[in-house]
Amino acid sequence: MATGRTHRPATRSRGIPEATVARLPLYLRALTALSERSVPTVSSEELAAAAGVNSAKLRKDFSYLGSYGTRGVGYDVEYLVYQISRELGLTQDWPVVIVGIGNLGAALAGYGGFASRGFRVAALIDADPAMAGKPVAGIPVQHTDDLEKIIKDNGVSIGVIATPAGVAQQVCDRLVAAGVTSILNFAPTVLSVPDGVDVRKVDLSIELQILAFHEQRKAGEETAAGDGALPAATARGVAAGDSADQGPDGDVPAVMPA
Amino acid sequence: MATGRTHRPATRSRGIPEATVARLPLYLRALTALSERSVPTVSSEELAAAAGVNSAKLRKDFSYLGSYGTRGVGYDVEYLVYQISRELGLTQDWPVVIVGIGNLGAALAGYGGFASRGFRVAALIDADPAMAGKPVAGIPVQHTDDLEKIIKDNGVSIGVIATPAGVAQQVCDRLVAAGVTSILNFAPTVLSVPDGVDVRKVDLSIELQILAFHEQRKAGEETAAGDGALPAATARGVAAGDSADQGPDGDVPAVMPA
DNA sequence: ATGTGTGAATACATTCACAGCA
DNA sequence: TGCTGTGAATGTATTCACACAT
Numbered sequence: 001m002a003t004g005r006t007h008r009p010a011t012r013s014r015g016i017p018e019a020t021v022a023r024l025p026l027y028l029r030a031l032t033a034l035s036e037r038s039v040p041t042v043s044s045e046e047l048a049a050a051a052g053v054n055s056a057k058l059r060k061d062f063s064y065l066g067s068y069g070t071r072g073v074g075y076d077v078e079y080l081v082y083q084i085s086r087e088l089g090l091t092q093d094w095p096v097v098i099v100g101i102g103n104l105g106a107a108l109a110g111y112g113g114f115a116s117r118g119f120r121v122a123a124l125i126d127a128d129p130a131m132a133g134k135p136v137a138g139i140p141v142q143h144t145d146d147l148e149k150i151i152k153d154n155g156v157s158i159g160v161i162a163t164p165a166g167v168a169q170q171v172c173d174r175l176v177a178a179g180v181t182s183i184l185n186f187a188p189t190v191l192s193v194p195d196g197v198d199v200r201k202v203d204l205s206i207e208l209q210i211l212a213f214h215e216q217r218k219a220g221e222e223t224a225a226g227d228g229a230l231p232a233a234t235a236r237g238v239a240a241g242d243s244a245d246q247g248p249d250g251d252v253p254a255v256m257p258a
Numbered sequence: 259m260a261t262g263r264t265h266r267p268a269t270r271s272r273g274i275p276e277a278t279v280a281r282l283p284l285y286l287r288a289l290t291a292l293s294e295r296s297v298p299t300v301s302s303e304e305l306a307a308a309a310g311v312n313s314a315k316l317r318k319d320f321s322y323l324g325s326y327g328t329r330g331v332g333y334d335v336e337y338l339v340y341q342i343s344r345e346l347g348l349t350q351d352w353p354v355v356i357v358g359i360g361n362l363g364a365a366l367a368g369y370g371g372f373a374s375r376g377f378r379v380a381a382l383i384d385a386d387p388a389m390a391g392k393p394v395a396g397i398p399v400q401h402t403d404d405l406e407k408i409i410k411d412n413g414v415s416i417g418v419i420a421t422p423a424g425v426a427q428q429v430c431d432r433l434v435a436a437g438v439t440s441i442l443n444f445a446p447t448v449l450s451v452p453d454g455v456d457v458r459k460v461d462l463s464i465e466l467q468i469l470a471f472h473e474q475r476k477a478g479e480e481t482a483a484g485d486g487a488l489p490a491a492t493a494r495g496v497a498a499g500d501s502a503d504q505g506p507d508g509d510v511p512a513v514m515p516a
Numbered sequence: 517a518t519g520t521g522t523g524a525a526t527a528c529a530t531t532c533a534c535a536g537c538a
Numbered sequence: 539t540g541c542t543g544t545g546a547a548t549g550t551a552t553t554c555a556c557a558c559a560t
Contacts, residue, residue, distance in 0.1 A: 019551055025467040029446065043519060052448040055519095056553055063521055071520045071559040088467050089474030096466070103365035110361060113446060113463040118470065157477075158469055181476055182469040184462070188287065188371060190310040198472050200465050204442070205371040206283040207458050208354070209346050211416055211440040212376065213279050214456050216347030218439055219415075277529060301541065313541095314531055321543055329537045329542045 016087070020061040026051045027058065028084045034077050043074040090118030095154045097180075099171050100163030101126040101141050104186060108162060110137035122154040127167070144171075151178035158182045165189045172199075274345070278319040282342050284309045285316065289339045301332040348376030353412045355438075357429050358421030359384040359399050362444060366420060368395035380412040385425070402429075409436035416440045423447045430457075 030050035034042060044062075048055040062068060062075070068083055069075045085091050096114070098105050101124050109124055124136055127144045134141050142150060150156070159180040161168050168187035175183060182198045185191055191199050288308035292300055302320075306313040320326060320333070326341055327333045343349050354372070356363050359382050367382055382394055385402045392399050400408060408414070417438040419426050426445035433441060440456045443449055449457050 017551070021471050022464075022468055024471070025461075025464040026448075028467070029463075030448075045519080050448065054553080056555095057551090059520065060522080060552080067521070069520050072518045073560070074519070087471070089470040090467065094466075094470055094473070103361050103368060107361035107365055108462060111462060117463050117467065119463075119466055157473055158466065160466075182473045184465050184469060190284075190288075190308070196476065198469055200469060202460055202462070202465060203283075204366060204369060204460070205375050205377075206280075207442050207460060208352075208377055208416065208418075209283040209286070209348065209375065210280055211442060211456055211458060212347040212352055213282070213345070215352070215415055215440045218454065275529070303541085312531080314533095315529090317542065318530080318544080325543070327542050330540045331538070332541070 016064045020064055021088075023051070023053065023057075023061055024084050024088055026053070027061070028081065028088070028090075031077055031081045031084070035081055039077055041070075041074045041076055044069070047075065085118070088118075093118050093120050094158050095120050095122035095156045096158045096160060097121075097123045097125055097147075097150060097154070097156050097175075098160045098162060099125045099144070099147070099175070100161060100187075101131060101136055102162065105160075105162040106136050108160060108186075109139060119158075122156055123150045125150065127163075147171075147174055148178040151175065151180060156180060158184070160184045160186070161191075162186045274322045278322055279346075281309070281311065281315075281319055282346055284311070285319070286339065286342045286346070286348075289335055289342070292335050293339055297335055299328075299332045299334055302327070305333065343376070346376075351376050351378050352416050353378050353380035353414045354416045354418060355379075355381045355383055355405075355408060355412070355414050355433075356418045356420060357383045357402070357405070357433070358419060358445075359389060359394055360420065360422075363418075363420040364394050366418060366444075367397060377416075380414055381408045383408065385421075405429075405432055406436040409433065409438060414438060416442070418442045418444070419449075420444045 027047065030047055031042075033050070034047075042050075044055040044059045048058040051058065059069075062080075065083060065087055068080055082091075096119050098108050098121060101109065105124065105126070109121055114121055121137075121139055124139050124141045125144055125147055126132070126141050129143060131141045132143045151159075157180055159175040159182070161171055161175075161183060163171055165187045168185065168189045169191055172183060172185070172191045172193065176193055176197055181196060183191065183193065183200070185199055185201045186203075188203060188205065193199055285305065288305055289300075291308070292305075300308075302313040302317045306316040309316065317327075320338075323341060323345055326338055340349075354377050356366050356379060359367065363382065363384070367379055372379055379395075379397055382397050382399045383402055383405055384390070384399050387401060389399045390401045409417075415438055417433040417440070419429055419433075419441060421429055423445045426443065426447045427449055430441060430443070430449045430451065434451055434455055439454065441449065441451065441458070443457055443459045444461075446461060446463060451457055
């Protein structure tokens with residue numbers, strides 16, 4: 001959108017593929033590093049290497065944002081940082097609340113990547129009265145009773161759930177009722193949310209299980225009982241790939257504090 | 259690099275799509291819950307609802323594993339639990355080491371989902387000499403100096419990196435050199451690994467940025483300057499969707515302890 | 517020369533819709 | 539009759555390869 005570029009919608013139209021959106025943060029991180037080293041421009045090849053993707057994909061991804069590069073030269077680092085930040089909505093800063101201050105919640109609260117990337121921990125919330133008032137990562141923990149007020153007073157629209165699985169849905173319901181429309185769920189449960197609310201999950205156990213699956217292959221077919229064993233086949237540097245889905249309701253799983 | 263691969267042996271029997279593999283843990287979790295409630299059978303419809311996917315997808319996923327259902331009836335819960343566990347390689351248990359025992363590492367160490375799901379924390383490793391010997395979640399922390407020995411003595415092939423970004427690559431290199439072939443990376447860096455080593459990332463900041471992107475849209479087109487704004491359109495329960503990729507090397511980012 | 521931007525080709529994933537088995 | 543299993547249809551993502559701007 002930026003300037004008045006009204007040609008083919010292909011450029012800045014509202015149709016950025018999810019897969020591309022998921023990679024923008026990666027590019028942004030690599031670009032930020034370059035920016036800090038005062039590198040003025042990068043080629044798609046270089047940037048792709050730094051982000052761990054291949055250059056064709058990167059160029060295609062950028063093409064959805066617009067034509068921000070210069071043929072024969074590459075991309076202007078600062079300009080791209082700005083464009084991607086804007087596209088991701090990071091030019092404003094998002095107040096976030098973290099609910100469930102166990103080890104995980106504390107780790108999240110202390111995560112340095114927040115402030116620097118458009119997010120601000122507006123509040124830490126926990127159900128344990130003993131924690132109320134105690135500062136974690138410099139921020140005082142507040143009691144769950146005040147959840148609704150905290151959300152409203154701070155205009156919070158993004159919530160992080162780091163509670164035990166048993167109370168996650170209930171916390172989720174309260175967050176949503178109070179106005180939160182995006183949730184990052186670390187509890188190992190499928191959350192049900194109304195339409196219009198986004199849920200993303202982070203789940204240690206799932207990630208490990210996926211690794212185990214590939215690990216098992218690499219280990220050879222020793223286990224092969226009556227299977228039409230397939231030797232190598234997969235030894236590729238799989239190195240990741242997620243996928244989640246969703247019907248009308250919530251989403252999935254995750255790590256969990258003590 | 260495990261065994262030889264090179265071409266595209268892409269057989270068929272052993273060809274479970276990545277997207278399906280990524281969902282098996284979800285199904286497994288839902289099935290385990292049913293199993294605990296002594297539910298004997300489930301239909302694809304019911305199980306799909308519990309796992310947060312749609313039934314056609316679930317049936318297609320299961321079709322890659324074999325024909326484990328009964329037409330007109332559904333799936334036998336116990337049997338499916340076993341088949342999926344086996345497919346994921348969870349019938350054996352995987353010793354795992356966690357490197358970097360900050361808040362995050364401690365949270366992971368205390369995660370209950372380990373033991374119950376085929377994983378065992380074989381060791382906790384940290385570079386801080388002051389931590390050595392101190393138990394975290396009941397497991398004594400060991401010093402980084404002994405990393406290689408620990409990996410070898412325990413036959414560890416899966417490592418979790420929860421260190422600050424600055425040392426992640428270095429830790430990764432040592433893990434790989436010592437024999438680890440699967441890595442779950444929580445540090446916000448792209449790790450380079452040789453072929454045959456799988457890397458998966460978990461990155462709080464990236465997840466939040468993806469949420470922010472969608473959140474921005476929902477917020478309306480207030481920012482809309484000369485854009486052919488697209489009003490509602492997105493209010494759907496987007497609710498997730500990942501995607502990562504990879505070239506020849508490693509992968510990406512993540513949370514980070516204090 | 518060099519490296520972007522992008523149509524066209526290919527690969528992968530989801531959804532449909534229904535035949536066929538219990 | 540009810541629900542699985544799966545080909546065919548559709549949708550999405552990645553990769554190729556090259557015209558073209560600088």
